Amino acid sequence: MLFSLQINFYALILQRKLKIDDMEKVTLLSSYKLFNSFLDEKYIPAGKDKYYLRNTQVTAPEKGWRHLNSFEIETLVKNDNTAASWDTIYVTDEFNPMMVKNCKFYGLVRIGRITEDGLQYHDLRLPCGITNSSIHSCDIGDDCSIHNVHYLSHYIIGDRCMLFNIQEMSCTDHAKFGNGILKEGEEETVRVSMEVMNEAGYRKILPFDGMIAADAYLWAKYIDDSLLQDRLTSITQNSFDNRRGFYGTVGYGTVIKNSLILKDAKIGNCCYIKGASKLKNITINSSEKEPSQIGENVVMVNGIVGYGCRIFYSCIAVKFVLGSHSNLKYGARLIDSFLGDNSTISCCEVLNNLIFPAHEQHHNNSFLIASVVKGQSNMAAGATIGSNHNSRTSDNEIEAGRGFWPGLCTSVKHSSKFASYTMLAKADYPYEMINPLPFALLSNDTANDELHVMPAFTWMYNMFSMARNNWKYANRDSRVFKIQNIEFDSFAPDSMEEALNSRRLLAIWTGKAWYRANGQLTEDTKESELLAAGKKLLSGDPKTVDALEVFGENMEKGHRKVRILKVYKAYHAYGEMITYYAVKNVMSWLDNNPQDTFVSLTDNLNTPRVTEWVNLGGQLMPASECDTLRSDICNRELNSWKEIHHRYNDIWKQYPADKLKHSIQSYMEAFGIKSFTSETWKSLLDKGIEIQYYISDQVFETRKKDYDNLFRQSTYRNEEERMAAWGKLDDDSFIVKVRKDTKEFVEHIQNLKKRLSND
Numbered sequence: 001m002l003f004s005l006q007i008n009f010y011a012l013i014l015q016r017k018l019k020i021d022d023m024e025k026v027t028l029l030s031s032y033k034l035f036n037s038f039l040d041e042k043y044i045p046a047g048k049d050k051y052y053l054r055n056t057q058v059t060a061p062e063k064g065w066r067h068l069n070s071f072e073i074e075t076l077v078k079n080d081n082t083a084a085s086w087d088t089i090y091v092t093d094e095f096n097p098m099m100v101k102n103c104k105f106y107g108l109v110r111i112g113r114i115t116e117d118g119l120q121y122h123d124l125r126l127p128c129g130i131t132n133s134s135i136h137s138c139d140i141g142d143d144c145s146i147h148n149v150h151y152l153s154h155y156i157i158g159d160r161c162m163l164f165n166i167q168e169m170s171c172t173d174h175a176k177f178g179n180g181i182l183k184e185g186e187e188e189t190v191r192v193s194m195e196v197m198n199e200a201g202y203r204k205i206l207p208f209d210g211m212i213a214a215d216a217y218l219w220a221k222y223i224d225d226s227l228l229q230d231r232l233t234s235i236t237q238n239s240f241d242n243r244r245g246f247y248g249t250v251g252y253g254t255v256i257k258n259s260l261i262l263k264d265a266k267i268g269n270c271c272y273i274k275g276a277s278k279l280k281n282i283t284i285n286s287s288e289k290e291p292s293q294i295g296e297n298v299v300m301v302n303g304i305v306g307y308g309c310r311i312f313y314s315c316i317a318v319k320f321v322l323g324s325h326s327n328l329k330y331g332a333r334l335i336d337s338f339l340g341d342n343s344t345i346s347c348c349e350v351l352n353n354l355i356f357p358a359h360e361q362h363h364n365n366s367f368l369i370a371s372v373v374k375g376q377s378n379m380a381a382g383a384t385i386g387s388n389h390n391s392r393t394s395d396n397e398i399e400a401g402r403g404f405w406p407g408l409c410t411s412v413k414h415s416s417k418f419a420s421y422t423m424l425a426k427a428d429y430p431y432e433m434i435n436p437l438p439f440a441l442l443s444n445d446t447a448n449d450e451l452h453v454m455p456a457f458t459w460m461y462n463m464f465s466m467a468r469n470n471w472k473y474a475n476r477d478s479r480v481f482k483i484q485n486i487e488f489d490s491f492a493p494d495s496m497e498e499a500l501n502s503r504r505l506l507a508i509w510t511g512k513a514w515y516r517a518n519g520q521l522t523e524d525t526k527e528s529e530l531l532a533a534g535k536k537l538l539s540g541d542p543k544t545v546d547a548l549e550v551f552g553e554n555m556e557k558g559h560r561k562v563r564i565l566k567v568y569k570a571y572h573a574y575g576e577m578i579t580y581y582a583v584k585n586v587m588s589w590l591d592n593n594p595q596d597t598f599v600s601l602t603d604n605l606n607t608p609r610v611t612e613w614v615n616l617g618g619q620l621m622p623a624s625e626c627d628t629l630r631s632d633i634c635n636r637e638l639n640s641w642k643e644i645h646h647r648y649n650d651i652w653k654q655y656p657a658d659k660l661k662h663s664i665q666s667y668m669e670a671f672g673i674k675s676f677t678s679e680t681w682k683s684l685l686d687k688g689i690e691i692q693y694y695i696s697d698q699v700f701e702t703r704k705k706d707y708d709n710l711f712r713q714s715t716y717r718n719e720e721e722r723m724a725a726w727g728k729l730d731d732d733s734f735i736v737k738v739r740k741d742t743k744e745f746v747e748h749i750q751n752l753k754k755r756l757s758n759d
């Protein structure tokens with residue numbers, strides 16, 4: 001019995017020892033390996049030394065580096081500096097040893113100009129030089145201030161950099177700087193990827209420096225194209241050098257202060273990092289024209305930060321790409337997600353998403369899970385988009401077109417799909433939804449257990465917001481170099497195709513409502529009959545349509561009714577949008593192409609209308625162009641991301657002509673026009689004037705509602721206080737702008753009418 005217990009005891013000790021041996025642990029290194037084990041000899045080509053890649057990253061000073069002289073070594077020693085070998089410290093002729101104090105140097109260290117001057121950034125002023133720091137195999141540029149950097153290893157520091165109070169700043173030989181690639185000798189299991197659009201991981205894409213929303217969507221959406229998936233993986237792998245031994249870099253004019261850990265980081269020029277907790281395996285793009293900033297307690301691991309970004313106050317980002325001029329603030333969590341240009345996320349949770357440019361999400365109690373949101377979107381406080389509690393698996397998704405705007409405390413279930421510029425009123429929506437009607441307001445009628453849908457709501461009742469949003473996204477595009485092409489106009493091929501389809505659906509549903517009300521609806525009633533009846537009703541007396549109960553179909557998974565509101569008005573609102581879309585594009589085209597005439601525009605309408613469009617990261621293109629793009633990638637006609645981006649630009653150059661043609665043909669489809677004559681053009685232009693006046697009036701009227709609101713007035717002592725707070729309605733800057741634009745629009749149309757007469 002005792003013997004058995006002893007055996008079990010020793011077995012337990014052995015088991016624990018094996019577990020300890022398998023764990024990562026501190027190991028003892030020889031003094032040689034301590035300073036020479038950065039790059040294994042098997043990764044060094046014949047005839048090269050361990051610094052061969054490092055030397056390609058550094059531009060030597062005009063007169064080269066030199067060894068320290070005896071006076072400089074003596075001065076450094078007197079200033080409490082030590083070195084594993086003074087023979088491996090190189091300097092320039094402008095090196096002042098008096099400015100280097102209490103430092104430890106290991107390996108090959110090369111130091112640029114050091115003078116008695118200093119550097120200033122905001123209120124931080126530091127003398128040039130290096131003090132109280134440990135430097136391991138680094139290149140340091142001219143006029144740098146490096147103070148209290150406890151461990152600086154294998155970095156190339158640019159000119160005029162300020163590094164102050166940093167715990168650890170190191171780089172490994174296999175650093176990938178956030179790119180989803182493999183280095184020599186690495187297994188596939190260590191490759192970093194992003195699991196976007198859903199939580200199951202089957203839309204996995206690889207982050208890379210230079211990735212834009214179009215790349216991410218092309219990769220994630222077409223997962224059924226296995227050859228495309230293989231090619232994009234191969235293109236990404238081949239876009240970066242897989243050799244081991246590259247050093248981390250810090251661009252010129254960069255300031256890093258009061259930070260804890262920076263590991264395997266590539267940091268651009270003029271970047272400002274203050275108080276960061278951990279930046280690991282990351283590229284931070286930054287330039288003098290588009291500087292990026294990272295603030296207090298930020299943790300960013302395995303990702304790419306675009307130019308001009310701001311990340312502040314305890315944010316966490318893991319496995320991510322952040323587009324240019326985007327912001328993370330106030331504890332935001334961005335994980336397994338791509339965030340497009342010109343976006344802001346603060347104090348909320350965003351997981352497994354692909355988000356196109358111009359996204360806003362500002363509130364702590366909102367979250368966005370497993371979605372593709374196609375830009376110009378806004379998540380209100382309490383919005384929970386994409387909880388999986390209604391499913392057994394994690395492969396559900398939300399797809400929202402441009403302009404998606406869920407209201408306060410909105411809960412939406414997977415899987416759902418929303419047309420462009422869908423607004424969701426405050427509600428807990430109990431079922432999955434498909435909304436094909438753009439510019440619609442959805443609301444939950446709990447009293448009658450119905451889903452209410454008001455198509456074209458923003459055009460009819462919220463024009464101030466609609467027109468202002470149309471202006472503000474383009475106006476707020478702060479990118480200097482615009483790599484991602486973005487369509488900001490609300491009236492574009494994607495939304496107008498949805499508007500055309502909505503008119504058809506409204507006509508069918510209206511026809512069905514009339515047949516039902518008159519006891520004539522049977523299983524044999526054809527859709528063509530319903531469509532014809534609906535069109536006739538919607539072209540007649542609005543009171544007849546308003547008296548009908550019109551219900552949407554296939555819009556909600558549940559069995560409750562989906563009631564369509566303001567059907568007659570919405571049907572004609574879509575028609576007005578399509579008309580305005582055509583007028584605006586004709587105006588723009590003739591301005592930019594003065595050689596064209598109305599006759600030449602008419603001659604260009606002999607091919608069918610393009611009905612399928614793809615929103616590729618914010619850039620709209622015919623689906624056929626996207627298919628050709630995919631085919632050319634698979635056929636090796638496009639072999640790099642640079643070439644793919646050039647193709648995006650070529651398609652974008654053709655887009656104005658495609659959009660013009662689509663707008664005119666959409667107008668013809670909506671109103672049954674077979675061909676254009678001089679009278680047809682004149683009618684279109686006259687309608688354009690009417691609609692522009694309507695827009696101007698509605699912008700004023702929808703803003704005026706706030707001024708007439710008794711409850712909004714109640715917080716002010718008198719009219720004078722209210723006017724001091726709000727200003728006069730007629731002085732509203734956007735109202736003034738719209739009125740000015742309207743005057744110019746009408747004058748422009750009058751000139752086009754004269755041109756039409758001459759044609």
